Structures are given as structure tokens and as C-alpha cells.
Amino acid sequence: MTPSRPYLIRALHEWIVDNQLTPYLLVDCSIEGVSVPQEHISEGRIILNVSPTATKDLVLGNDTVRFSACFGGKPQHITVPIEGVLAIYARENGRGMVFSNDSDDDTSPEPTDDGGSSKPHLRVVK
Numbered sequence: 001m002t003p004s005r006p007y008l009i010r011a012l013h014e015w016i017v018d019n020q021l022t023p024y025l026l027v028d029c030s031i032e033g034v035s036v037p038q039e040h041i042s043e044g045r046i047i048l049n050v051s052p053t054a055t056k057d058l059v060l061g062n063d064t065v066r067f068s069a070c071f072g073g074k075p076q077h078i079t080v081p082i083e084g085v086l087a088i089y090a091r092e093n094g095r096g097m098v099f100s101n102d103s104d105d106d107t108s109p110e111p112t113d114d115g116g117s118s119k120p121h122l123r124v125v126k
Contacts, residue, residue, distance in 0.1 A: 002062070003082070005082050005083075005085065005099055006060065006061065006062045006063075006082050008088075008097060008099075009025075009060055009065070009082070009085060009088050010060045012088045012089075012096055012097055013050065013060060013088060016088075016089075016090045016095075016096065017051065017052060019090070021090035021091065021092050021093065022049060022051045022054075022090060022091040022092060023049075023050050023051055023088060023089075023090065023091075023096075024047050024048065024049055024050065024088070024089055024090070024091050024096075025047070025048045025050050025065065025080070025085055025087070025088055026045060026046075026047055026085070026086045026087040026088075026089075026098075027045060027046050027047075027048060027080050027084050027085060027086065028044065028045060028084050028086050029041045029044050029045060029046055029084070030044050031080075031081055031083055031084035032081070033064070033079065033080075033081040033084070034079070034080055034081065034084050035077070035078060035079040035080075036048070036076075036078055036080070037071045037072075037076055039071075039072075040071060045086070048069075048078065048080075049069070049091070050065070050067065050088075054069055055067040055068065055069050056068040056069065061082075062082065063081065063082055064079055064080060064081050064082060065078075065079070065080040065082065065085065066078065066079050066080075085099060086098065086099055087099060
């Protein structure tokens with residue numbers, strides 16, 4: 001199956017915007033292919049405002065998140081591979097989702113020795 005992360009990012013982005021809140025992405029800048037303003041990285045991460053008013057040409061694709069935005073008054077093109085997105089949440093109340101650093105989704109059942117699968121391992125994120 002295809003990874004669920006890009007679908008969840010798109011759905012949560014829409015949900016946050018529909019509720020008149022500000023969607024933020026937490027990005028792991030150590031992932032290859034991340035292109036963000038280096039001066040705004042803190043402890044290897046950056047928080048990006050991906051609201052419709054803060055971005056231009058936002059694409060929440062299956063492989064990457066791409067958009068243009070101004071940082072310090074200078075327009076920049078941003079590229080984030082999907083595996084670099086650690087979380088998407090609303091700035092105002094923190095509601096959203098945190099993703100694991102694993103390439104597999106947390107909600108995928110793990111195979112057992114007999115070829116079946118174990119119970120899904122879900123985590124509640126507040």
C-alpha cells in the first residue's frame with residue numbers, strides 16, 4: 001500500500017483551514033531534499049506556516065510539499081520531502097498529528113511469523 005502520511009497531511013491541512021485556524025508543519029531539516037531558509041532552522045527543525053495567506057502555489061503532493069513564501073521580506077521556494085514532515089497542527093490550539101520518523105506508517109499492522117498480522121499499534125496524539 002502507499003504511505004498514508006501525504007493523505008493525512010492533506011486532510012488535516014484542509015480540516016485546520018476549514019476551522020479558520022493556521023496550519024503549521026514541523027519539519028526535520030536533516031532529511032535529504034529539504035530546502036528551507038537555513039537561518040530559520042533551530043535544533044535541526046523548522047516550523048512552517050502553510051496557511052493559504054502565508055503561501056503561494058502550495059502543493060501537498062504524495063512525495064513532497066512545495067510552496068513559495070516570504071521569510072524576512074524575501075520570497076523563497078520551499079521543498080520538503082513527505083518523510084521530512086514530523087507534524088501538522090493548528091497554531092492556535094496545537095490540534096493535529098505527529099508522525100514517526102520511520103518510513104512506515106505507525107498504523108500499519110506488523111507481520112507475524114505465521115504470515116498474519118498483529119493488532120494495529122495506534123497512538124493517541126493530543
